[in-house]
Amino acid sequence: MSEEYAERARGCLLGLAVGDALGRPAENLPPEEIARRWGRLTEIEPGRGGTDDTEYAIFAASLLVRYGRALTGDDVARAWREEIVGKIEGPMRGAGFSELGTVQALRRGLAPPMTGRWHPHGWSDGLAMRAAPYGIFAAGEPEEAARLVAVDGAVSHSGEGIWGGRAVAAAVAVAMTGAEPSTVVAAALAAVPEDSWTARNLRAAVAVVAAHGADVAALNPRRPAVIGDPHEALSRELHEAVVARHYPWTDLAPEAVALAFAAYLTGGGDVEESVVVAANLGRDADTTAAIAGALAGAGRGDDGVPDRWAAEIGPVAGACLPGVAGRHVLDVADELVERALEPVEGT
C-alpha cells in the first residue's frame, strides 16, 4: 500500500513538473500560434526545466511536511515573510500578480485573510498551481485536502482563487486512489460552491469535452494538428466556453482550472495525452499543463510519465523561490508520503 502511495505521489509531482516544463514556451500564446510554431507541442525544451508552478508546489509541500494537518494561516504567513519576502533581492522573478500583491500586503503588515483580499488578484491560479501537494498529503480525503489548501490560500488568494485551489487539491486526493477521471472531476466540483465561477466553468468545460472528447481521444496526441481536426474544434469551443476574451492576462483560476480538467478528461487520465492537450490549449499553459499532469500522474504513478520527459526534470533552480533551490520533486513527494504516514499525535 505505501509503495503504491509513493508511486502515485511521485507521479503527481513529476506530472506537475513535466506539465510545467512542456507548457512553459506556450504560456500566453493562442492555440493557433502554438500550432504555427510546433504543429503540436509535445517535447520539453531541453535544459530549461519548470517555472513558478513547480517551485511554489515544492514550497507548499514544505509547509505540509513542517506543520501537517495542524497548518494555520499564521504558519503560512510566517513562512512567506521568512522564506519569500525576506529572500527577495531586487526583482521578484517568476511571480504572478497574486504573489507580488501578497508580498506587498505582507510588507504593509497585513495578515491573512486580508493579505489575500488586499490585492485584486484573489482569483489567480497561483493557488491551484501549488495545490497538488495537499491532495498527495490527504490522499483519499478530498475534504481534508481542500480544507488544508484553503488555509494556505488565505495568505494570497480569495474567492475564486481559493475555489480553484480546493478543486485541484480535492481532485488530486481522489486521483491518488486510482479513481477514474470522471470521479476525479466530480470531486473537484464537490469541493467548490455550486454557485461559483469555478463550478460554472468546470461544468461548461466538461460539457464541451463530452461533446468532443471521444473524437480527440481516438487520436495519437503526437499527431500534428490540422485545420478542422478534432483538437482544433475542442480547443476553439473550450476557449469560447471558459476564456474571458476581454481580459488580457491568462492567470484566472476559473479559466485555468477548467482548461486543465478538460485536458485531463480529454486525455482519459493518461499523463502524456493530458499534458499535451493542456499545453496546446495555450493561455496559462505552464499552469494548466502542470495541473493536468498532477491529476494524471497521481492516477498513473511515476511509471505513467514518459521517460523522455522525466529525464528533463532535475532539481529546481530556485529561479522564482530561492529558498527551494536544489529540491527535486521526487524527493519532495517521498517526504510528503512519509509525513502523511506518520502516526497522528495523541492517538
Next chain:
Amino acid sequence: MSSGEIGPDRRDRRDDRGDRIAGAVIGLAIGDAAGWPSARHRSGVLAPWSRRLHRELDGFAEEHRVTTLPVPFTLNQPVRPLALGPSDDAEWLAWTASTLHEDRAEAFGRLAGRDDLRARISVRTALDNLAGGRPPPASGHDNPHFFDDAAAVRAVAFGAAGLDPTRDAQVTNAGDGVLGARAMAAAVAALVGGAPMTAAVAAALAELPDDTAIGHAARAALAAARRAGDAFAAVPALDAVLFDHVYSYGVAAAQTVPAALALAEVSGGALPAAVSAAACLSPAADSAPALTGALTGAFSGHAALPRGWSAAARTLLGCCLPELAGVDLLDIAKGLA
C-alpha cells in the same frame, strides 16, 4: 481661483436639491475631464491610424531612450476631441441616468453584441456573459474585473435619484465592485439631500465592511488624509496607503472609491482642491477624479462650481457610447431630479 468663478456658498442653497444633483453629474464630468486618461479615451473618435501611430511612437521613445513621450494628437483630423472634456465615466453615467428605471439586465442586454462601444473590462465581460447565458449576478461575478469601479461611477445616478444601485452593480461587478457602488450611492444620496460631507462619508463607510479590501482601504485612506490635513497634502500619503503599483489597471474600486471619500472629506467638500489632488494620483487618474468630483459637486451644487470647468465638461463626445455625442449633462441631471 477668483471669487467671481465660485458660486454662492452652500449654506445659502441647502434646499436646492436639483442644483446638487446637477453638481454631482457635472462634478463627475469635471473630474473625468481632469484626469490624464480622458484625452486618450477621447482620441477614440479619431481615425484608428492615429492611435496606431501613438503606439508606434511609444516604441520609438523606448528605442531611442527619449523622455519626450507622445500625447494624443491629430493629423488631418478635427482637433476638437482633444480639447479638455469628459470621456468614459461621464458617458456611462449619462447612459445609466437615461435607462435608470429599466430592468438592468435588459438595459445592458441591448448593448451586448455591439461593436462600437468602449467600456471597462468588467462591462465588456458582463456583456459577453449576458449574451452567453450568464445572467446577473453571475454576469458581474464571473468577471475578471468584478472589483473595478464601473458600477461605482454609475451609482452616482442611482444615489442622485435616491435609488438602490445594487441590481445595476451586480450586472457588471461583484464583491468590492458592488460595495463601491453602494458606498458611492449612499454618499451621493446623502449629499443631494443636503447632508454635510462627514455624514455622507459616514454613510458610505457604513456600506463597506472592515474585513473587505475596500472597507480596510477606505478607513486607511481617511486616516491618512486626516493626518495630512488637506487634499493636496494628502496625495503622497494616499499613494502610499492605497497603491501597491503591482497591477496593470488602476480602476479597482478598493482604491478609487477610498481615494474619493478621503479627498472629498479632507477638502471639506471643495471640488477644486479635491479633484486637483485626485488627478495627481496618476495610477488612479482614470476614475478617482471623477468619483471625487461627483461627491464634491453634489456637496457644493452646480452653481458653486467653476464656470469654465462646467462649460468644458458638460457636453459629451460619444467616445464610448457614440449615440451620446452632443448630449448636455445638465439635461441628464434634470432627468434625475
